[in-house]
Amino acid sequence: MAEERRQKQCSVILPTESMKAMAESVGVGQLQEESCVAISEEVSYRIKEIAQDALKFMHHGKRRKLTTSDIDNALKLKNVEPLYGFQSQEFIPFRFASGGGRELHFYEEREVDLSDIINTPLPRVPLDVSLKAHWLSIEGVQPAIPENPPPAPKEQQKAESTEPLKVAKPGQEEEAAIQGKSQGATAADGKGKEKGLIRLKPRSTHELSVEQQLYYKEITEACVGSCEAKRAEALQSIATDPGLYQMLPRFSTFISEGVRVNVVQNNLALLIYLMRMVKALMDNPTLYLEKYLHELIPAVVTCIVSKQLCLRPDVDNHWALRDFAARLMAQSCKTFSTTTNNIQSRITKTFTKSWLDDKTQWTTRYGCIAGLAELGPDVIKTLILPRLTVEGARIKAVMEGPVVSNIDKIGADHVQSLLLKHCASVIAKIRPQPDNVEQYRTDYGYLGPMLCSHVMKARTQAALQAQQVNRTTLTITQPRPTLSVSQSGLSGSTGPRTPSIIKVPSSLTLMSPRPGTPSQPSPPATKYIVMATSAGTATTQQVITLSSSQSASPVTSTVPSATSTLQPLVKLESGSGPGLTGSRPLQKYIVVSLPSSASSSLEILPCLVQLKTQGLFGLNVKG
């Protein structure tokens, strides 16, 4: 292989066409083919030479990345004038275009509107170099602090939990043992056993340091305590701190025990807090939860399908908790389901089984459907759609039949809107137009007509969005009333928050056209992300600056610029009017509406926004 590579090295030479093109550009036409070859060989050689020298500068600059300044320095070594104007650290600003048989390299120079530049606030000045000390090791032991890398990297955690044999490295032994057994020789059998014994992992004690114990105590107290600000901070810590690996077993037990106790006591608030902890743990990029799913999944499923989650089921919004937990479930299915553990199919079976049971209560029914629906359009298509007629009949019985109990009625109502919400978008995709109410009634029974209208709404929404995608401008000519309402509400209440944590003020309920029923989705296909950013650009620059400005944890994963990763369809900036913002002119809200096909992690948002209205959830938007 090395040989092949070398041969390649040997033969890399610039194409002669380039030489011709360059010659033409300086006014030398009709260059002989031979001269072209000679020149290109010479040029290739010189370029390689310069690159080698530049590498030297890279090494001495203690970098892994070659920069344009290295090339400049290498040129200087050869007494060649450096190339001025290539100061870009990250990329070479060439673009390539071809067409009509012509090929062209050019500098991409965008037209910039001067007023844009004048109006944008100045970017933050990069911070000066500073020195910060931390303990990399204390008497040979590396402390688990944010400044140090996580003790066990996520890949390792994953490998440990999914392929324990590979980690212990006895893969071949295993085979040998099996072979020995198949031979039937007792001696070999004994050997195999011995090996099995040897392979038993010594029981590892999980000792937590005093600091870790203290941390655990603080965090768990804050998570279930009464102070919302503290909770937000604690959850933020769980979601970002790299040193939690050691404490993971504790957290998982805490959550599962907590759910068990609080379900019995019907303590809705605490259940929500615990689910938020699960979410934070799953968000932590350094943790791999596979080993603890046996505790976490039952807890989550409990929160989805439990008959009763709160003391007053007619008033309390336990539906939101079920939705939220269902999303968590879907997320863990997506992340951890493998062919060996079959999480997704096992979960699906559980949900379906209790849904099909006639005696199931409306609350559990709702949870099952939500759990299934969150698993994706395929599950909806194969499992939910066929049962729409049956379910419709059941709902009809409650709604139009004799009043049995108010609770049943509410339950049926919720199940109905849930079904409508999830099925409409799926049907819109699989069912050909036109949407005929009668046709729908025959296909889906009682829910048919309502489904029909929802599907039509979904279709128009999709069409509208398709149009918007084509539009390049970022301004919106005719803001919908909902948005304008939310805008004023937002700018009025910029709380004292760090930019990375979002506060969605209560006035945001107005976003939904029918404030009374939060679970009723507004236009079903549109979703809103509300982001708060500090003024200026949320670019990598900010990542760096944040790292030092937040002295507590210099390497927090900061607000990534959502504007760069997402394609914003509508962007609405609440102008920092002097009258509205007062002392915090830097806070800026961007409302982005996304097509319904946006990634699943974003789908959580509307739900959270609704929950937020009840003052239960703080949320943390990560790109």
Add this chain to the structure above:
Amino acid sequence: FRAVPDDGGLVDADEDKDIKTEASNDSWGNNNANDGRLLSPSPGSSASAGSNKSAAGASEEQQTLLAVLQFLRKNKLTESVEILRREAGLPEDSLEPKGADSLLSRVTASSTAGAQAPTKVAAGEDQPDVNVVLSAYSQQGDPALYEVYYSGLKRFIESVLDCHRAELSQVFYPLFVHMYLELVYNNHESEAKAFFEKFSGDQECYYEDDLRVLSSLTKKEHMRGNETLLDFRTSKFVLRISRDSYQLLKRHLQERQNNQIWNIIQEHLYIDIFDGMPRSKSQIDAMSGSLAGEAKREANKAKVYYGLLKEPEIELPLDDEDEEAENEEGKPKKKKPKKDSLGSKSKKQDPNAPSQNRIPLPELKDSDKLDKIMYMKEATKRIRLGPDNLPSICFYSFLNAYQGLTAVDFTDDSSLIAGGFADSTVRVWSVTPKKLRKVKSAADLNLIDKESDDVLERIMDEKTASESKILCGHSGPVYGISFSPDRNYLLSSSEDGTVRLWSLQTFTCLVGYKGHNYPVWDTQFSPHGYYFVSGGHDRVARLWATDHYQPLRMFSGHLADVTCTRFHPNSNYVATGSSDRTIRLWDVLNGNCVRIFTGHKGPIHALAFSPNGKFLASGATDGRVLLWDIGHGLMVGELKGHTDTIYSLRFSRDGEILASGSMDNTVRLWDATKAFDDLETDDFTAATGHIHLQDNSQELLLGTYMTKSTPVIHLHFTRRNLLLAAGAYNP
């Protein structure tokens, strides 16, 4: 600057040295001339010299002379023909005078060709008549046969006994390179390319970098000015081969009449023949890898005084103060250092130590003595390190270092940190609560009462107190940085070719030392101050004294950039690491190279002497740390584990632990005591220089500490054996 009492001698002595280096620089040109004398009519550069020599050559064989004449006439170089004819006393032929100048250039050109590759004078294939004659000198000139020769040798070596095979295989690489260069030089491009493609894969993987350079070189014109090639031509590639193996090779080549290869071996290789057992493959691999083969055995025979200098006698009247400062425990502690210091003093001069005044060293000032006392006090509180007692590591991260952190240094007492940056600045931080202050301006200084006790305090300007200071002055990235032992000065070396000396009293630049002209990769103060060493892209390491604007010594010999420089603890020697993958040890007294260590497979970026002066550790881009016994001139250990360039090495204060920091974002700790104990006693190894390296890196590795995407650029043990590390956070 403080004056050095007796440095006149040193400065004078170096004039000779300068001349010497020049001579050696020139010598390659002369060699060429000599090599070429057989082959070409005028190897010299001037017309008269050329014809003289050609005449001399012609007298050897008349036929050749005739051929040359024919050649000259054909090229209408009548004057030369005439001169040649006259001098050789040959009968006159018909002549037509024309363009003598072009003749000159022509002949000179071909003569250099001969110098490079004697057998190749067949260069002028476009002159068929001459060709016949010239080919008499190089029957093997046929480029097509190169592959045959090479593969013939390859077959032979593959067929010899196992014990000889490894040794003889060493011949492959230099032969391959020289044959390829000859082909390229003589414009056999396609043959050269085919040759390269066919055999480059056989070469040892650690030559890959050089092969890459080689592969890009496909034209004769490229060879001009290519440093790698110059190195290859000027220096003989050194191989160590046992007598038996050598005889085998010789016999084979003679039998086969394989003069082509034999010539190359004679001309370009230096075969260091030893008696005894042939070496094994692993032994050879351990030592090979440098640009010019292994070191000759003689090169490492010189006596090196690696012992430490006697500590100066310091009465400890100040101990009374210490006692007060150190509560009840003061007494036992105080006794210890006295014992230690007395122990070292009372000991008769270490037989391996240089005499105290071998190199004139600056006299200790009062402040130095105070510092020594502080040092001893701290030393008593030093933690005894070992495999069971690892040091704590404190990591200093440079945040927001967009400019690129390129160099770091700590003062010996760990009170200051300096960082060199790619934006040409040098920044100094105080890591103690004591802030950095400038001395007051001259006008203000006049107002101070000079008699007062706290005059040293009074001269400082409180208004300037800050935690860090920026030193601006360089015009390119700062690659090397070093504090003076007394913490009054700071040295920085930069891409702009200068080394600058900064005052840490006024935070201004005092001197710019010019001489390197090319980027200066590293610089370091002598442990005794006053002297410093610098090394750079010009392949020369220079020794300077702070009060001389010209270097005192030039250490030249490396075949590529000098990448790092380090002073021996006794200040009598300087170690330099280079891109040619060798480490050289230089005697400061006479500028001689006293040790050449080969074995690294990549440019060397870190060096460290053990505190007792006996050993040297080196780290390179190949991610390995090699340990060397200076006295015996031997490799004594190899520490494998890092996966990227090692930029920093440091022994603990007592030498038990070696810490290494690397680009792979780790700090690793190694058991140095064990590494040196295991191998020290082998007499046979010492005598022959053939080492058996155990692969015990895993046992010696005591700890690996990952940083969070922060390459480790510098390491430093405090006087109490706390390990400080530094690097730029690089998200």
